[in-house]
Amino acid sequence: MSAEKNNQQNRGIIDALLDRVERAGNRLPHPLILFFIMALFVIIISAVVAAAGVTVEHPTTGETIEAFNLISVEGFQRILTEAVDNFTGFAPLGVVLVAMIGVGVADYGGLITALLKKVIMGTPEKYITSAVVFAGIMSNLASDAGYVVLVPLGAVIFKAMGRHPIVGLAAAFAGVSGGFSANLLLGTLDPMLAGITEEAAHIIDPDYFVDPSVNYYFMIVSTFVITLVGTLVTEKVVDPRFGTYSPEDSASEDGGPGASEEELEDLKPEEKRGLRSAGLWFLVCVGLLILGTVPEWGILRTEAGELIDAASPFMAGMVPIITLFFIIPGIAYGRKAGTITSSDDVAGFMEQAMEDMGAYVALAFAAAQFVEYFSWSNLGEILAIAGADFLEAIGFTGLPLILVFIIVSGFINLFVGSASAKWAIMAPVFVPLLMQLGYSPEFAQMAYRIGDSTTNIVTPLLPYFPIIIAFAKKYDEDIELGTIISTMVPYSVGFMLAWTVLLIIWFGLGLPLGPAGTIYL
Template structure:
């Protein structure tokens, strides 16, 4: 079949651009999934649950394990929108100072976990549905029936969590902190905020509610004829469980958030719950605006056939030159990391790259899920050294509390060892995964 480029600068093309602009936006898959997930995250964050949980984990960790505890909390905190940056990074500096260690080393460890470990986690957060929606849209340029569920990189994410924690621990204690030397600055008198009795009780009951929710999900999924299995084949993959993972994520945040808020006293009425959701949505204005233009871009790519043409030509070039396999995929990791230095938003970059690279690598034989995973490795590893990352100025401001001379250049130099170590170790983990053909997530393999 011959595919030809279709010009949109024709009367018919212009009419289509104008008449379908709203439907492109409304039907853009990542938009609804992200907003639904963020409703739950907003409740958990506004009630103080996420902040209290991060503080609890860091404060109870033994002195010799304080570094990995901070990095691990950083990785896990990227479930929320900004709790890791706003709560954990200054807290980590205070904790290091309390242990007579350099506070900027603590801040760097937290920042490395929060931002450098952005593509690792033990749980599915709001970024997974967002990227999966973009990946699915791009895959449909080749296969209109292709679907991508938000958990497709989950197995790799779980292992990555521990790899990033261990590598970050080594870099902090053996490279970054020794380079910083002994802290001789003015001692900050600010105390580490201990959890109140109400907060501890709230955390306990929030944990109970989450366990009850997980138990309910297991009851609905594990039995051979469970309600959330496929009603015809009774399989788990695919099933309503994975198709409905986004509202499940939302409830998984809302339920413990409400229980914590009622127990700790941060929720007085249903208005407080609504306020938490409203605050979360108010932070999504940039994303909603971006989604409008991204939706048009993706639609135009499909209408004009440019996505398919670029993918086919690119795939033919790769086959002709023999540039496939690990060299190709490692190169894609490096390209993603390089582009991240200039475009900070993960979704903005993927909206630009996915319509070309997902179909191209599908034609070479690799799954869209693998392409997404490879992209995320490169994207995460350079997050901590790009000044264009939205929270970078905030981290600089936190560091200046302990060293007035700290600027963007100083912070980049401090974070560079983490970036290089994460790039090398994550790539090595990926190579092992690729060689042994390990599934990267539920229902997601490496090759088509």
Template sequence: MSTKAITKKRGIFNRFLDAVEFVGNKLPHPVTLFVMLALIVVIISDIAARAGVAEEFERITNGVPENVRIEAVSLLTVAGIRRIFSEAVSNFTGFPPLGTVLVAMLGVGVAEGTGLIQASLRKLVLVTPKRFITLVVVFAGIMSNVASDAGYVVLVPLGALVFLSFKRHPLAGLAAAFAGVSGGFSANLIIGTLDPLLGGITMSAANMYSPGYIVDPTANWYFMIASTFVIMIIGTFVTEKIVEPRLGAYNGDETVEIERISNKESKGLIWALISLVAFVAVIAFLVVPANGILRDDAGKILGTTPFMSGLVPIIALSFLIPGIAFGIAAGTVKSDKDVANHMGKAMSTMGGYLVLAFVMAQFVSYFSWTNLGTILAVRGADVLRASGLTGIGMLIGFILVSGFINLFIGSASAKWAIMAPIFVPMLMDLGYTPEFTQLAYRIGDSTTNIITPLMAYFAVIVAFAQKYDKKTGIGTLISMMVPYSLLFMIGWVLLFVLWFMVGLPIGPGVFVRF
């Protein structure tokens, strides 16, 4: 293919992204948009309820399959209107990202206020070759999903700062980190929080076809290790060849000075590292022993255990403690008042996010109450099942349907609880292992996380981006992330097909077919 043809194609694609950004940013302010969307959901719910829209399906609940019939629920009823008013506060306070963001920012705010983050970034800039920095940011984002959602709060804003340190556009760094954290959510070199969660649902669905079937948390491990490198390479390519050229030079007010590390800062970094190692040792003492305090009563570390439930405060402390140690050693912390002031300053920057989180929490709750998302998921699965596709065609179709449904239902476990009882037994009957079906689902679930405003942390990312460009809107973020989503999907599906054709094990003792 000629260079001219390639340039033309890239031009067409860039024009498409420009159109996405233009249309998206012509929408009202995100706060207004989610208010409008909430009102639309209320109206549609009434229309659907009056039309008798309903679905019957089998779902996994607490590990047990059950037959369920759900109907569209109108919010324009006495009960619905009462619920809208009476649960507005609990919708907000119970919004999953809210506590994660605010608690984590207490620690991050101290680390930033004392100068630890800035000094660490300058150190990173001075020792890391420029050509590898994008790769490092994407890889760090992928690995952060071991700590569940903490990467959204910590890695994404750090990605922007790292790029700014290298005199590169901070939004490109933000996009690279977001792509790794969210688009690569199912890739990792080690077992994360999602593996036992999805594995439990898969095992329950498999027992409907083959009682006693066991699905281990390591079921997809080998494939996810390979996926880490695929997503890392694709994420780097998209950042440097598509996203960053579109953004152009950064002309904003935010700066990060790249100066040599002073003696005081060097001393601070040493003490920060010592304090971090000590803190990690304490956490290891609470987790590693078989009777560790942060294990559950059965001795497990992963799953719904004290350790996993306590990851957010652990992450906050992992920034807070080194931040204080750095500040004392470097002379930027004179008393406890300085620490408290840094925390307060960090919270003061979250005002815009809190407003957006409030209206988004209402919209997400309304959508859940109406059952519209679940009905859409079941009907999408029924269409695929009735398509007549078999073999690899069926599996690729399943990946695409999973990705589409993910645009409307953000929770990976909630979607899988609906889809697993349909597809796991069906594909077992065709000779495919439940673990392989779970793997296909995870590809679709991950790749569209970064382009749906319904993803719980989408509002957080918009707020982070607006620090560098106040005009950043939903259209800007989606247009930045669409190339990642498309190429992640293509690259991951190609890896999936290769694995299918060669028949490699997807995890310890687990294969594509029985």
């Protein structure tokens, strides 16, 4: 009995702390408004720093760098006349919209849903937990599709196997959200973050190029690490906590959110035909990609025969290539499955995908102004150079700095849910700072992704958190926010520790992060 009271007390403390986090997060304005506020803040700070006469010396060129006053006549003119150019020239905007055109065809056409079901339903029972976590990780190829497809499906599968459905929901949620920066393939997040990283790197090196695949090798290994940790946490921590499921305690199963029992049935004949067709055309795409990249005369190489080069069509065209790898199999699936009967359907799916991106486009306008104001002011260079000098002077560099950076990224994620929004705020400061210390922008980006992903599943400010609670209430009508978060805390801690250890090992061995991604500058 005393042990039970202690557990209840501990749970009460955790819930109290999480309530404080929620209240603090709710006080923050919408990310779009937050960017406008920060842009105004940069304008004011630029005037103060310029008036104070603060200068630094560029360590490479020896040039004296001073703050540009954005409240000056010239500053006001730039703010007014270049607002549209700031928006249209915002690097993440184009790459994300182009990638989402392909994802929309594959998603709305049914290919992604069918693939997720195929992975889960074709897995032996003893591997089902690993399969659910793994499928969740892979689902981030389609951005947020896993939240509305795989999370409820995970609960249905576990319930059908006589296990507690909330455990299956938690395992799927952990993979979808906690493993958001791991994958065996490149997804929409990669070009989005790469574009922001490149913009930040230009503060130090205007010609620096960041390819979407710069973290690819690390992501591949991370997929298996996160799958293993997610499986262990589910089996050893979460499952014993929930115990045996009592269906009579659940809410009515007639309606309500979540996947239906029918989703456990095998794929329909038309879905199987669609997957076979999609697989065939995917192989055709792979063959064409190999033909264009492997031979020295490949059309995706430079004239000098270079492949992993910023100027190569392969690297520069990575986003359209990713888009085609979604569109072509997506259309092939839809034609055989019956979800695509004409070109109008394909166009409609693309339009729906663009409609879904409306909020991001508005956010991008505000973020673009902030990024450009920060760049014009030279505050990023001043902070980076002064900060690097300070850290070197106190000896706080190398791995300890990276570890602190991961923790800071994870903490900020508790209050600002959008991965791109946070990175747009942090990148202009941390990327140049780490570049001054000899670390590449892609290494800074990878460290950020670890901190960002691992705390997704414990922040009430995640946009999909209300949906997760709604799915859970189908099986336990009394479940609340604190229960969900306390269930996900072990995943968050486990992912953070395992991912950080992996980064330390990677750092120690000096391994490349991706085809064009190195640790050191």
